[in-house]
Amino acid sequence: MVEDRSFGGRLFSIVNYALLGIIALVSFLPFVHVIAGSFTTGAELAVKKFVLIPTVWSFDAYRFIFSTNAIFRAMLVSVLVTLIGTAFSMLISSMMAYGLARRDLDGRRFIMFAVVFTMLFNGGLIPTFLVVKELGLVDQYAALVLPIAVNAFNMIILKNFFQNIPDGLEESAKIDGCSDWGILFRIVLPLSLPALATISLFYAVTYWNTYLNAILYLDSSSKWPIQVLLRQIVVLASGFEFGSSLDNEVPPPDQSVKMAVIVVATVPILLVYPFLQKHFAKGALLGSIKG
Amino acid sequence: MQAIAHRRELKQRLKRNKWLYVMILPGIVYFLIFKYAPMYGLIISFQDFKPYTGIAHSDWVGLEHFKRLFTEPDFWRILSNTLILFAMNLAFFFPVPIILAMMLNEVRLSAFKRTIQTIVYIPHFMSWVIIVSIGYVMLTMDGGIINELLVYFGHEPINFLLNSHWFRPMYIYQVIWREAGWGTIIYLAAIASIDPQLYEAARMDGAGRFRQIWHITLPALRSVIIVLLILKIGDVLELGFEHVYLLLNSMNRDVAEIIDTYVYTAALKQGQFSYSAAIGFFKSVIGLVLVIAANKLAKKMGEEGVY
Numbered sequence: 001m002v003e004d005r006s007f008g009g010r011l012f013s014i015v016n017y018a019l020l021g022i023i024a025l026v027s028f029l030p031f032v033h034v035i036a037g038s039f040t041t042g043a044e045l046a047v048k049k050f051v052l053i054p055t056v057w058s059f060d061a062y063r064f065i066f067s068t069n070a071i072f073r074a075m076l077v078s079v080l081v082t083l084i085g086t087a088f089s090m091l092i093s094s095m096m097a098y099g100l101a102r103r104d105l106d107g108r109r110f111i112m113f114a115v116v117f118t119m120l121f122n123g124g125l126i127p128t129f130l131v132v133k134e135l136g137l138v139d140q141y142a143a144l145v146l147p148i149a150v151n152a153f154n155m156i157i158l159k160n161f162f163q164n165i166p167d168g169l170e171e172s173a174k175i176d177g178c179s180d181w182g183i184l185f186r187i188v189l190p191l192s193l194p195a196l197a198t199i200s201l202f203y204a205v206t207y208w209n210t211y212l213n214a215i216l217y218l219d220s221s222s223k224w225p226i227q228v229l230l231r232q233i234v235v236l237a238s239g240f241e242f243g244s245s246l247d248n249e250v251p252p253p254d255q256s257v258k259m260a261v262i263v264v265a266t267v268p269i270l271l272v273y274p275f276l277q278k279h280f281a282k283g284a285l286l287g288s289i290k291g
Numbered sequence: 292m293q294a295i296a297h298r299r300e301l302k303q304r305l306k307r308n309k310w311l312y313v314m315i316l317p318g319i320v321y322f323l324i325f326k327y328a329p330m331y332g333l334i335i336s337f338q339d340f341k342p343y344t345g346i347a348h349s350d351w352v353g354l355e356h357f358k359r360l361f362t363e364p365d366f367w368r369i370l371s372n373t374l375i376l377f378a379m380n381l382a383f384f385f386p387v388p389i390i391l392a393m394m395l396n397e398v399r400l401s402a403f404k405r406t407i408q409t410i411v412y413i414p415h416f417m418s419w420v421i422i423v424s425i426g427y428v429m430l431t432m433d434g435g436i437i438n439e440l441l442v443y444f445g446h447e448p449i450n451f452l453l454n455s456h457w458f459r460p461m462y463i464y465q466v467i468w469r470e471a472g473w474g475t476i477i478y479l480a481a482i483a484s485i486d487p488q489l490y491e492a493a494r495m496d497g498a499g500r501f502r503q504i505w506h507i508t509l510p511a512l513r514s515v516i517i518v519l520l521i522l523k524i525g526d527v528l529e530l531g532f533e534h535v536y537l538l539l540n541s542m543n544r545d546v547a548e549i550i551d552t553y554v555y556t557a558a559l560k561q562g563q564f565s566y567s568a569a570i571g572f573f574k575s576v577i578g579l580v581l582v583i584a585a586n587k588l589a590k591k592m593g594e595e596g597v598y
Contacts (some may be wrong), residue, residue, distance in 0.1 A: 012500045016397050031413070081321065104304060118327075120331070125558070130564070
């Protein structure tokens with residue numbers, strides 16, 4: 001495109017760049033603040049308040065939070081739930097998506113309608129809770145996975161992606177004697193890697209971020225995933241709303257300890273983010289918002 | 292004869308595609324158990340449901356829970372809290388991704404654009420627990436940076452976390468922080484499909500940047516905006532249970548209690564399963580009715596609608 005070199009055009013550009021820079025800064029600084037704060041000694045933080053780069057790097061906060069097993073255990077729970085949940089969700093979602101992507105499947109319109117309908121209307125919190133309870137999943141890790149195993153939106157994105165694979169490929173595979181399973185696992189899935197990567201990461205983030213289902217379904221605090229523990233440490237242990245929180249012997253964590261817990265819960269997402277980012281901005285999602 | 296041939300054909304197709312049905316079966320079982328069984332479970336809102344007696348043996352009470360709902364003074368406060376948050380969402384959050392997308396679209400330096408996009412997408416992947424926790428450590432009276440800054444500039448510290456007046460601004464700020472960047476993706480994709488010649492022609496005619504945005508970019512986004520608006524209206528009562536629940540405390544309950552948090556407390560803390568299922572039912576029906584109405588309206592205005 002030709003650059004607009006008029007005075008008005010330049011002024012517009014300068015203001016636009018400046019505003020975007022400020023927006024990015026405002027949205028990113030809280031993370032920097034928390035990361036820097038977690039490496040600052042309590043003393044420095046108490047004196048200086050706004051630390052962007054600590055003068056003395058201190059790992060005290062991390063030493064403190066890893067001095068008990070609680071964080072390790074919660075991280076382990078979250079990692080396992082995320083890995084197993086994502087694999088499970090991807091398997092079921094892509095099988096369903098492929099079946100529904102095939103135009104010769106009788107009943108696919110009805111099934112699609114039934115799936116889309118769940119996006120518009122649902123039984124709500126309590127009836128879902130009762131179903132999970134009836135199934136005997138209360139206080140089981142499976143309760144963090146099964147109730148959210150298939151996301152209708154993700155499944156539809158996959159289905160639309162599979163539909164765009166040229167039919168000719170499947171036809172010729174079938175003539176060569178390939179079964180439906182073979183077509184799915186040897187042709188369709190390998191051709192859909194960008195979509196699979198994006199959707200896996202959507203699922204992974206959902207599982208990693210699980211909070212509501214954990215407080216709904218898990219009774220024993222030893223099974224808590226990291227998000228629940230984070231909440232417990234940052235908010236409940238620190239002054240208001242006592243009651244269900246940590247034992248009284250542990251001193252209320254100071255700022256840098258809380259920040260360290262936030263960082264620990266955040267880092268895994270920041271690690272996968274660059275991989276995620278490569279794929280999702282391609283506009284592949286646009287066609288799917290209409291179901 | 293034709294019907295018989297047709298049926299035989301169908302039978303053959305079903306047989307040929309049997310493995311496809313096996314493939315979709317687990318997914319269907321999932322939707323039946325975790326989506327449709329709870330819909331059936333909504334009948335407990337017409338019962339006096341006790342967890343130990345079960346659906347089959349609980350007494351029927353008709354519309355009693357719904358009657359109670361509408362006479363409960365608490366309910367109207369909670370409904371209005373919910374509607375106010377929804378209105379704020381529409382007014383203050385909804386336009387932000389549109390504006391941000393148009394601003395990003397005007398950037399010519401692609402490295403700069405990519406960097407900004409990368410940064411503003413990040414918060415979307417953070418859980419509400421993380422967002423609220425970061426908000427908490429920054430806003431607390433107990434050494435939070437915002438209050439330290441206020442004091443530094445000679446202002447009284449403000450108890451953002453416990454003050455009712457600050458709940459709504461805090462809520463909406465966090466919604467914008469987490470979702471505005473991510474929300475631009477869909478608009479940027481729509482903008483990318485605009486024919487560049489339109490801009491060239493507009494420039495030939497002497498249109499400045501604002502005129503180009505007004506006459507080309509915005510009209511091109513019209514149908515996407517309408518679709519997203521319909522979806523948003525359908526979500527009228529889905530304000531993010533987790534987010535509000537995490538911000539809720541005994542001091543801001545008068546403005547922060549919404550339908551979802553009320554359902555949660557009534558059911559799981561007080562054991563009123565049927566009553567809270569009735570509230571949830573009411574909420575789901577309103578959502579469904581609104582989405583259908585918004586869709587009708589969009590079609591009347593000559594747009595495509597969602598379905």
